[in-house]
Amino acid sequence: MLTGMDSFQATIDADGRIEPRDAMPEGYRKTLIRQIAQHAHSEIIGMQPEGNWISRAPSLRRKAILMAKVQDEAGHGLYLYAAAETLGVDRAELLDLLHSGKQKYSSIFNYPTLTWADIGAIGWLVDGAAIVNQVPLCRCSYGPYARAMVRVCKEESFHQRQGFEILHTLCNGTAAQKAMAQDALDRWWWPSLMMFGPPDASSTHSEQSMAWGIKRHSNDELRQRFVDMTVPQADVLGLRVPDDGLSYDEATGHYSFTEPDYEELYQVVKGNGPCNKQRLAHRVKAHEDGAWVREAAAAYAEKQAARKAAGESAA
Numbered sequence: 001m002l003t004g005m006d007s008f009q010a011t012i013d014a015d016g017r018i019e020p021r022d023a024m025p026e027g028y029r030k031t032l033i034r035q036i037a038q039h040a041h042s043e044i045i046g047m048q049p050e051g052n053w054i055s056r057a058p059s060l061r062r063k064a065i066l067m068a069k070v071q072d073e074a075g076h077g078l079y080l081y082a083a084a085e086t087l088g089v090d091r092a093e094l095l096d097l098l099h100s101g102k103q104k105y106s107s108i109f110n111y112p113t114l115t116w117a118d119i120g121a122i123g124w125l126v127d128g129a130a131i132v133n134q135v136p137l138c139r140c141s142y143g144p145y146a147r148a149m150v151r152v153c154k155e156e157s158f159h160q161r162q163g164f165e166i167l168h169t170l171c172n173g174t175a176a177q178k179a180m181a182q183d184a185l186d187r188w189w190w191p192s193l194m195m196f197g198p199p200d201a202s203s204t205h206s207e208q209s210m211a212w213g214i215k216r217h218s219n220d221e222l223r224q225r226f227v228d229m230t231v232p233q234a235d236v237l238g239l240r241v242p243d244d245g246l247s248y249d250e251a252t253g254h255y256s257f258t259e260p261d262y263e264e265l266y267q268v269v270k271g272n273g274p275c276n277k278q279r280l281a282h283r284v285k286a287h288e289d290g291a292w293v294r295e296a297a298a299a300y301a302e303k304q305a306a307r308k309a310a311g312e313s314a315a
């Protein structure tokens with residue numbers, strides 16, 4: 001019988017799943033904590049750009065849908081923090097790392113939502129990119145992360161369609177509404193391409209993460225997949241993707257496209273994007289405002305445990 005690291009490698013080679021109590025290299029554990037924590041932080045920070053429009057949604061129906069979507073993102077964050085905890089870290093510790101700027105969250109959530117069409121663009125493009133990135137993560141070698149992704153992807157799929165439907169309505173409305181949709185696509189296209197990370201040649205973690213079966217495709221492969229999926233959808237909407245270099249190659253069946261400005265990605269990741277400071281400050285304030293809830297929950301749990309212990313000793 002294989003034990004320890006031999007068993008780990010055999011499981012990876014056989015495309016099996018590593019579970020929390022299995023032996024794993026320290027680097028594997030650390031990489032997963034980094035990626036899952038970054039993913040969880042993205043989900044909860046990602047509530048802010050859309051939350052900004054809940055009170056201004058154009059109808060009761062739109063408001064109800066948007067509230068449900070934002071709540072879904074909170075749920076995804078909780079799933080992901082729970083998945084990270086199976087690796088031996090504490091959620092409070094991860095939140096401290098987010099609040100002190102030591103752990104990252106996706107660059108995309110540092111851009112402002114200026115008009116209602118931005119809510120459509122986020123659903124269509126940002127959730128669309130999230131699906132392209134996350135469907136392969138359903139086959140991630142770490143069991144709890146892979147399983148969390150299955151449900152998350154189903155919900156993201158619904159989110160993507162609702163975003164497309166918002167834009168479809170605007171594109172079939174007045175000229176001003178269509179112009180608003182085009183403006184949203186113009187602003188969100190490049191940041192959406194950046195969500196997939198730096199190009200493969202500059203991606204520090206890809207090679208090792210792919211060898212471990214954490215990532216199944218490289219950043220550039222997924223970016224290409226996203227462009228191939230999204231450009232025909234823009235055609236259906238009657239919108240123009242803001243890339244003069246875009247062309248379809250019959251021979252390969254893929255679109256050629258202009259790479260985003262990766263210098264902008266690095267700047268946003270470093271904290272210099274349009275909304276970084278505002279997003280983090282809002283998150284820290286929400287955490288501080290919620291301190292009394294955490295204290296009350298801990299006090300209640302302690303009281304219940306003491307009652308249970310007293311009951312058991314009396315029995």
Ligand SMILES: CC(C)(COP(=O)(O)OP(=O)(O)OC[C@H]1O[C@@H](n2cnc3c(N)ncnc32)[C@H](O)[C@@H]1OP(=O)(O)O)[C@@H](O)C(=O)NCCC(=O)NCCSC(=O)Cc1ccccc1
Nearest residue numbers: 039042043046073105106107130194195197203204205206
């Ligand atoms: C592909 C990648 C993001 C990056 O590949 P890796 O192999 O990990 O890294 P790589 O070596 O290529 O990069 C070098 C460095 O650059 C960092 N970095 C790279 N790109 C970005 C970036 N865009 N933003 C910020 N940082 C980025 C990277 O961490 C690393 O930094 P480090 O060395 O730690 O200092 C991977 O982590 C992944 O698939 N994550 C899971 C998916 C996930 O997190 N999805 C979240 C968004 S979807 C959502 O939330 C749903 C939603 C929709 C609507 C509303 C609300 C919610």
